[in-house]
Amino acid sequence: MKFRKKPVVIEAVQFMGTNHEEIGFFAGRDVSLEGGVLFVRTLENRRLEADVGDWIIKGVKGEFYPCKPDVFAATYEPVE
Numbered sequence: 001m002k003f004r005k006k007p008v009v010i011e012a013v014q015f016m017g018t019n020h021e022e023i024g025f026f027a028g029r030d031v032s033l034e035g036g037v038l039f040v041r042t043l044e045n046r047r048l049e050a051d052v053g054d055w056i057i058k059g060v061k062g063e064f065y066p067c068k069p070d071v072f073a074a075t076y077e078p079v080e
Contacts, residue, residue, distance in 0.1 A: 009079055010057055012072070017052040027056055030064045040066050 013019070013026045020033050030041045031050075038050040043063035050056060050066035057067050067075075 005075075008060055010059065010076065012055045012057045012067075012076070014055050014069075015050050015052060015066070023056055027058070027064045031056070040064050 011026070013023055015023060015038055020038070023031055023038065024033075027040065032039050032041075039047050040050055040056060041047055042065050043059070043061060048066055051068075053069050054066040055069065055072045057065055057072075059065065
């Protein structure tokens with residue numbers, strides 16, 4: 001069977017390595033900066049490392065997770 005992803009508008013901020021405060025304001029306690037490394041706590045309570053350039057996405061249930069730039073570009077487009 002084949003499926004199509006439902007059109008859903010998401011919020012996301014790209015981690016640029018220097019915008020820790022912006023990421024913290026966006027994701028709150030679900031992100032932490034440790035030794036210059038950004039970690040994101042997922043809905044499943046997993047701690048994922050975000051690399052510079054990754055997008056931090058707020059999912060449909062209010063959860064946060066990192067997404068690689070190439071996957072983000074292939075999956076999402078800006079909305080107005």
